[in-house]
Amino acid sequence: MQKKGHRDSYTTNNQKGTVAITDDTVKLPKIGHIKAKFPAKINGLIKSATVSKDPTGKYFVSLLVETIVEPLPKTHSNIGIDLGLTDFIVLSDGSKVANPKFLSKLQHKLAREQKILAKRRAVAKADQRKLSDSRNYQKQKVKVAKVYEKITNIRKDFLHKLSFNLIKNHDVIAIEDLNVKGMVKNKKLAKAISDSSWSTFTTMLNYKAEWYGKKLIKVDRWYPSSKTCSGCGHLLTKAELPLQVRSWDCPSCQQKHDRDINASINILNEGLKLATIKTVGTTGLA
Incomplete structure (x- = not known):
């Protein structure tokens, strides 16, 4: 135990x-x-x-x-994934999956139950009773736990369905290898990043790709996917493309870009290059 x-x-x-x-x-x-x-x-x-x-x-x-897991049929389709906060993911085919914001949807209910729990903790303390002996406190503690459980279950269901659909419909999935642990140190973004569960999503994609005979390619986090034109390869500076700018025109080829879709296309292209290098490297060693 x-x-x-x-x-x-x-x-x-x-x-x-x-x-x-x-x-x-x-x-x-x-x-x-x-x-x-x-x-x-x-x-x-x-x-x-x-x-x-x-x-x-x-x-x-x-x-x-x-058990033995049978590989899924090949689809001859590849996809790039850009992780986000406004949208949970943006795909290289132009589609976007909205961020469900699991925690924020139940935030008010959670806050209310936690407030009641704090009051019952204070009452038990004033009566000099152990929390383990306070039935009202223990009942309320379970109510808080049930809200967390609901958040967890909804989140897992969403991530499992989304990750399986991506694996089922594509042979190669390219995704940016974000340093989530480092990013949550930003207090302004910590709650939103944790609620998005990027690490759990990537983990699901990873083991499901192995199970079903597909490839998950992680692109280096420093690869400038957002600032590179997916059409001609022109690279903007950070000053030219601040975070608040969500669409831009390439000054070289004049192609119009949605920031996140452009990034996902670049992630796919870079992922396919890495997949080719790995295949060639493995063949050479053989």
Whole structure:
């Protein structure tokens, strides 16, 4: 068990069928069959089970399963992704995916529940009672946890669906390799960047690309994707293209650019170059 107050959990290995499932139950060592709901059909050899209790008081069983994932059919389509805050992502085909802003949509409800929690903490302290002995405090603590849980579930659902659709519909996905840890140090942008979950999204793209036989190429964070004209390659200076400028005309070829779409096209082109270099390098070594 982990430290009390944190996510309590334990893991047990499958020893000759000690961990098994039916349509509506999961079998665990010493416990036997207990009712369970499965989000999807489970195929493969069950290696272990992890039982955990989350802050809302719900119990979960996570199964580690060894299985074979079939590669997805090739689409002969490639895509570049520019990560953003106004839009969650902008794609090189000109489409944009709006930022759902998971936290901000539930911010008022979360703030209200946290305010009530603070009041109940103060009452317990004034009565010289331990928070663990205050039923009102503990009930409110669960309410706060449920709001966080809802935010997390909505965010995961959105990221899983979006990442799978990109992997399903494209063979090569190019994305900028942002230093998210460094960026969240900016206090003005920290909350928005954390709410966007860029790191989680990139991680999902990475392992799903490996599963389904696709390629995820990460373009260096210092590559000037926004300031380079995707038409002729002309490079603007930072002074010529400040952050607030969202569209611009190339002074060399006169091509009109949406800042983010232009960046995603450049990310795709650079990603395809890197993919070619890697392929040639691997062939040469062979």
